[in-house]
Amino acid sequence: MNVRTTLQRPPLAASAPSASRQALRTKIVSYLILGVFAIVYIGPLLMLVNTALKSLAEFYRDPIALPSSLMLDNFFEAWELANFPGYLMNSVFYVVAATGIFVLTSLFVAFPIARGYFKGSNVLLTLYLIALFLPAALIPQFQLILHLGLYNTQPGYILLFLVNPIGMIILVNYMKSIPRELDESAAMDGCSYPRFVFSIILPLIKPAVATVTVLHAIGVWNELILPTIYLTKDDFYPITRGLIVFAGVYGSNWPALAAAVLMLAIPMLVLYIILQRHIVSGLTSGSVKG
Amino acid sequence: MNIIKRHYLFGGGRLGYAAPLLLLAPGVFLYLLIAVGPSLATFAFSFTDATGIGGVPVNFIGLENYAEFLFRGLRSRDNLEAVWRTVAFSVFVTSIQFFLGLILALILNQALKGRTFFRTLYFMPVILGVAIQGLMWKLFLLPRGGPVAQVLGAFGAKSEFLGGPPLEAFAWVIVVQIWANVGITMVIFLAGMQAIRADLYDAAKVDGANGWQLFKHVTWPQLTPAINTNFLLNIVGSLQAWALFLVLIGYRPGTQVLGYLVYAEGFGRTSGAVTTAFRQGFAAAASIVLFLLVLVAALVANYIVIRRERRYME
Numbered sequence: 001m002n003v004r005t006t007l008q009r010p011p012l013a014a015s016a017p018s019a020s021r022q023a024l025r026t027k028i029v030s031y032l033i034l035g036v037f038a039i040v041y042i043g044p045l046l047m048l049v050n051t052a053l054k055s056l057a058e059f060y061r062d063p064i065a066l067p068s069s070l071m072l073d074n075f076f077e078a079w080e081l082a083n084f085p086g087y088l089m090n091s092v093f094y095v096v097a098a099t100g101i102f103v104l105t106s107l108f109v110a111f112p113i114a115r116g117y118f119k120g121s122n123v124l125l126t127l128y129l130i131a132l133f134l135p136a137a138l139i140p141q142f143q144l145i146l147h148l149g150l151y152n153t154q155p156g157y158i159l160l161f162l163v164n165p166i167g168m169i170i171l172v173n174y175m176k177s178i179p180r181e182l183d184e185s186a187a188m189d190g191c192s193y194p195r196f197v198f199s200i201i202l203p204l205i206k207p208a209v210a211t212v213t214v215l216h217a218i219g220v221w222n223e224l225i226l227p228t229i230y231l232t233k234d235d236f237y238p239i240t241r242g243l244i245v246f247a248g249v250y251g252s253n254w255p256a257l258a259a260a261v262l263m264l265a266i267p268m269l270v271l272y273i274i275l276q277r278h279i280v281s282g283l284t285s286g287s288v289k290g
Numbered sequence: 291m292n293i294i295k296r297h298y299l300f301g302g303g304r305l306g307y308a309a310p311l312l313l314l315a316p317g318v319f320l321y322l323l324i325a326v327g328p329s330l331a332t333f334a335f336s337f338t339d340a341t342g343i344g345g346v347p348v349n350f351i352g353l354e355n356y357a358e359f360l361f362r363g364l365r366s367r368d369n370l371e372a373v374w375r376t377v378a379f380s381v382f383v384t385s386i387q388f389f390l391g392l393i394l395a396l397i398l399n400q401a402l403k404g405r406t407f408f409r410t411l412y413f414m415p416v417i418l419g420v421a422i423q424g425l426m427w428k429l430f431l432l433p434r435g436g437p438v439a440q441v442l443g444a445f446g447a448k449s450e451f452l453g454g455p456p457l458e459a460f461a462w463v464i465v466v467q468i469w470a471n472v473g474i475t476m477v478i479f480l481a482g483m484q485a486i487r488a489d490l491y492d493a494a495k496v497d498g499a500n501g502w503q504l505f506k507h508v509t510w511p512q513l514t515p516a517i518n519t520n521f522l523l524n525i526v527g528s529l530q531a532w533a534l535f536l537v538l539i540g541y542r543p544g545t546q547v548l549g550y551l552v553y554a555e556g557f558g559r560t561s562g563a564v565t566t567a568f569r570q571g572f573a574a575a576a577s578i579v580l581f582l583l584v585l586v587a588a589l590v591a592n593y594i595v596i597r598r599e600r601r602y603m604e
Contacts, residue, residue, distance in 0.1 A: 026501070030397045034408050037394065040469065041411050044430040047437055051429060063435040105317035112310045124318065127326060132526060133588055135581035136549075137328035139335050139556050139574045142342055144328060163325045193309035222419025224533055229557050240421040244537065247425055254429060261425050265418055272417045276410065283416050284477050 048265070051258035059255050074259035081250065082260065083234065087242035091221055093154070094238055098161035099217045103209060106168050111197055114175035115183070125172060131165035142229065157230050161220050167212040170285055174208035175201065214275065214282035221268075239264055332581075335574035342556065342568040355575035368543070369551065369576070376529060376548040376583065379464060383528040387468045388520055391475025396505070398476070399483045409480070413473035420470075424537025427466045428452065456544030463538055463545070467531060475520050482516025483509065511602045518595045525587050529580070548580045 051059060052074050053067040078084070113121045141160065142151075150156025178201060186196045202209065227241035237245065243260060250256055272279055336355055340348045359369050394412060398405045415423050431438050431451040442449055452459050490508050499507065510517075532549035539545055541554050556573030 026400075027402070030400065030402060033393065033397060034402075034404075038408065038411060041414065043437060044426040047430050048426055063432055064437050064440060105320060108310075108313035109317035109321075112314050117310050118314075128321070131325060131329075133581075133584060134326070134329040135332040136530070136552065136577040137325055137332065138552060138577060139340070139342075139570045140328035140331035141324065142556070142570070143331075143335070143340065144323070146342070146344060159320075160324060162320045165321075165325070168321075194313065197313075218417060218419075222417075222421070224419070224421050224536070225553065228536075229553075240419060243421050243425070254432075257425065258429060261422055265422050265426075268417055268419075268422075269414065272414065273410070279417060280413060280477055283413075284474055284481070 048258050048262055051254050052262045054255050056253060056255055063254075074255045075263060078246070078256045078260035078263065081256065082242055082246045083237075084239070084242065084260065084263070086235065087237050087239040090154075090236060091238040091240075094158055094161070095217050095220045097158050098220050099213055101158075102162050102164055102167065102216055103213055105162070106164075106171055106212070107197055107202065107209075110168055110171035110175055111201060114172045114178075115180070125169075128165040128168045128172075138229075145230065151230065152232050152236070154236055157227070157236065160226055160230070161216075161223075164212075164216050164219070166285060167216055170208055170212050170215075171205070174205050178204050210278045211282045211285060214278045215285065218279070218283060332574050332577050335571055336578050338571040338574075340570040340574070342570040348571075351571070355572045358572065359575055359579060371544075372546055372548050372551045373579065373583065375460065375546070376580070379460075379467075379531075379547055380525060380528040380587070382464050383467050383471075383531075384521070384524040386464075387472050387475050387524055387528075390468065391472050391520065392479055394472070394476045395479030395483060396509075399480060409477070412476055415470040416473050420533040420537055423466065423470045424534055427462075427469075428538060431462060452539050456542060459539050459542065460545045463534055466538060467528070467534055470534070471527070475524065478520050478523075479513065479516050482513045486512040514599060514602060517598075521595065522588065522591050525591050526584055529584050529587060548576060548583070552576045552580065 053071050112118055113125050145151050145156045186200055224240045227238050246260055247257055337350055338348050339351050360366050398409050433439055433450045451462055494504055494508050530549055532547050535550050552573045556570045
């Protein structure tokens with residue numbers, strides 16, 4: 001670093017009081033910017049809450065006026081109009097099944113790659129690394145599912161989510177930090193390979209597994225395009241698809257729609273606040289498609 | 291490489307030497323089956339007239355899909371416009387999101403009261419997902435009496451927002467896209483800033499560096515890994531992103547980007563309609579065009595990144 005040599009000396013007049021005034025000014029500007037952004041982030045949320053608590057008549061009179069009384073009817077209405085309990089159950093099922101299978105199979109892919117246990121493990125790793133840049137698999141994937149007879153079925157839909165290259169790379173990188181000596185001593189003690197991965201490696205890579213689990217689960221939960229393509233039966237809709245279909249039918253009934261959106265957003269927000277650290281690290285490492 | 295010896299490590303189990311390879315197989319098989327295979331097969335499909343309807347024969351038609359994409363009068367004009375729109379979308383989203391994410395991270399990297407609150411708030415849309423993001427903004431941008439409409443009204447302006455002229459609707463999708471994802475950029479920058487050694491700042495301060503000089507000579511060069519990550523992720527991500535278009539405006543002429551075009555050609559323009567003619571061969575060709583776009587962008591981005599690194603290495 002040549003910071004020292006390239007920086008100029010300040011003029012001698014720069015004294016303590018002006019420095020503190022400078023600090024104050026920085027602080028004010030900072031809060032000003034943060035405040036403006038906060039409005040843009042809280043605004044849509046407030047509008048959603050405000051709308052969900054109003055009657056339709058009130059909403060049409062003035063969309064942004066505060067509700068005259070706290071009305072919860074919209075929540076019941078939305079809950080009854082659409083099959084939200086069913087959609088929620090489907091979403092939970094897809095998330096649990098897809099994330100469970102993905103994490104389980106990935107552990108056993110990531111470990112040998114991290115160790116270089118077989119010839120071509122580097123080639124395999126590269127195959128995961130370039131996934132981001134490969135052509136979209138959309139069309140042939142559809143043909144595959146169609147020909148497997150899995151179109152419009154739940155197993156077919158779950159199958160689409162059993163792969164996550166970024167999650168795999170996170171696991172591989174983390175496993176590289178686990179000392180190899182562990183392998184040898186475990187093998188010497190006669191520990192079988194599956195038991196070794198589950199009872200020795202897994203506890204050591206918990207943070208990475210948590211990150212990958214969160215990343216994958218949120219991806220499955222929030223997916224909107226794939227259910228639109230693969231699931232035409234209302235009984236199979238996950239919550240995202242259910243919500244968009246509901247919006248299509250009751251689009252002009254904003255109070256009911258806002259209540260529906262809110263009912264789905266609140267559990268996510270609560271989870272987010274509780275699991276913030278894992279969620280942020282998970283989504284940041286997986287921040288590829290938006 | 292002592293492969294044999296390493297395999298022997300776990301030779302004690304009932305599965306024998308092959309245990310690691312046997313257990314590796316399901317995951318790799320799934321990856322090849324669902325991701326790599328279909329991805330590569332996109333090239334093959336792009337030379338056919340596949341429809342996606344079971345029982346309809348698939349014929350090899352050579353470069354016809356590409357010819358149609360590029361050289362068939364009005365239709366290809368729409369396609370090429372979608373290509374340019376995708377590029378424009380990516381340029382605006384990448385540059386604005388990068389800049390705003392950097393500003394927010396710089397502000398939140400100071401010892402300010404409430405910084406955790408603001409960071410949490412700006413990241414929030416990321417977990418809500420496109421369906422909720424989109425519906426929230428549709429309501430926020432309500433043309434008649436909505437909050438943004440009222441603010442504009444106070445200045446005597448009027449807008450139909452997402453229902454307005456294509457260019458305007460398109461611009462609003464850019465706004466929502468940035469709103470939804472700037473939190474990611476910010477958090478990556480913040481992580482990069484927290485990894486910068488404090489003594490570098492101390493040394494520069496001793497030399498009397500002011501705020502701007504600290505940023506220019508310490509933060510910016512030291513932030514290189516985060517800058518590279520954000521730059522690459524934003525470019526590739528925004529070229530491929532289109533789900534917000536689906537939620538916010540639907541398939542409207544004059545607004546669609548390439549990703550949406552692929553979807554609309556391959557699976558019908560209205561969601562859920564099963565009867566429209568699906569042109570999956572053509573859609574595959576369009577995804578190859580998108581792929582080439584991503585490839586070129588990634589190579590250019592990579593070139594810029596390497597050049598920057600070399601400059602700071604000296």
